[in-house]
Amino acid sequence: MKPVLCLALVVTTMLIMSALCPPQTLAQVPPRFYWKTLSDADAVPLIVTSMSGNSNPFDRAHTVTPGGKVDGLMALTGYAHTFSLFDRSAMAAIILPMGRISGDVTVAGRTYSQSTNGFGDPMLEFDINLFGPRAQKNIPDMLRYEPGLSIDLLADLAVPIGEYNSSQPLNLGQNRWYGRVGMPVIWQIGPWVPGRRTTVELLPAVWILGTNNNYVGQTLKSEPMFQLDAHLTRDFTERFWGSLDAAYYSGGQASINGVQGKTLNNFGAGITLGYHLNDNLNLTFGYKSTINDNAPGDLRMDSFMVSLVYGWHKILEGSRRLKGEG
Known part of the structure; x- marks a missing residue:
């Protein structure tokens, strides 16, 4: 592979991985999401x-x-940007979820069938x-970069402006801050x-959830939920x-009008495959x-995800022009 093409592939690979997608179904953060790339890179998932x-x-x-029993189809899009802050790598992103859900659920003794x-x-x-x-600000920084052991600080905030109907329990918006x-x-x-990269990745996190004061006429509260994501990733080829x-x-124990539900104590497992279609x-x-x-009160959910991410950086576009001149 020509050096310019190799450089372009490395830049795009790390850009896409650092802005792959948001916290999603099962709140399972995808692997390689927090890989670092050059400052001032952008991506749209x-x-x-x-x-x-x-x-x-x-x-x-x-x-x-x-x-x-709940079935749903969720689509997410947004924008992510990497930058340097106090000489450290940083990323800011905004994600907008949309889709549809349907199912049969029972709340406070009443069964709802809805979509x-x-x-x-x-x-x-952030x-x-x-x-x-430290942050990668230029090509020499990128060529010297190896994560070694890398630790970040992460913060997410959902703004409760999604669509919400207080007369039904299944909604896309949650009518509370979290x-x-x-x-x-x-x-x-x-x-x-x-083609040879291997990583172990961990994300311990605590979700803080506000109160929904109009959950089908009830008050819904949730205790903080601890979550640990883990990934073992490996390159099979360069792409x-x-x-x-x-x-x-x-x-994450929930209570509806003071009636408490079961505390979560669940494990999840999965597999992810990624391929770089082009630069x-x-x-x-x-x-x-x-x-x-298996127990009735256990969290039970499975999901299948397909993502397409478009990423770009001025260095990548410049490398293309150099390739054309060659």
Whole structure:
């Protein structure tokens, strides 16, 4: 591969991975999401997820409705930008969910059979690196970059302006503020060479959830929920990679008018495959499912995701012009 083409591929790979997609169904953060790239890179994702289970997939608290059955199709789009802050790598993103859900759920002794569609609550995300290599501001920085052990500080905030109908329990908007604080960790194993990269990635986080004062005429409260995401990722070729994914959820006990539900204590597992179609486009397939979900009060959900991400950077566009001149 020519040096210019190799440089373009590396830039685009890290750009796309650093802005792949938002927290999503099962709140499972995709692998390589917090990889670092050059400052002033941009990306626009389109992610489509099909899911089913006993919880509203647009509800980050994963409030379980025992015996319920919910099916949904979620599409997400948005914009992400990387930059340098205090000489550390940082990223800001905004994500807009949309789609449809339908199902049968029981709330306060009443069973609802319904369907709805529209827009969910937009989410803002900010991430900054605390420990690890400093921000990549130019080509020499990028060529020298290896993550080694990298630790970030992450904050998300959802704005409750999505579509909401207080007469039904399944909604795309949640009628309450919520967000999370986490610390993404990347541990590089072996050489940092395209086609040979291996990482172990962890994300411990706590979701903080506000109160919904009009949940089908009831008051819905949720305790904080702890979540741990883990990934083992590996390059198969310079363009093709895969990951084994796992997640753990704890806490998040919901109460409706003071009647408490079950505390989450669930595990999830999945697999992700990614392929770089060209210097700007990345295609990803993923499947995730809860695994200890036999009891009626256990969280039960599975999802299949397809994502297409378009990323760009002025260095990448410049390398194309150089290639044309050659």
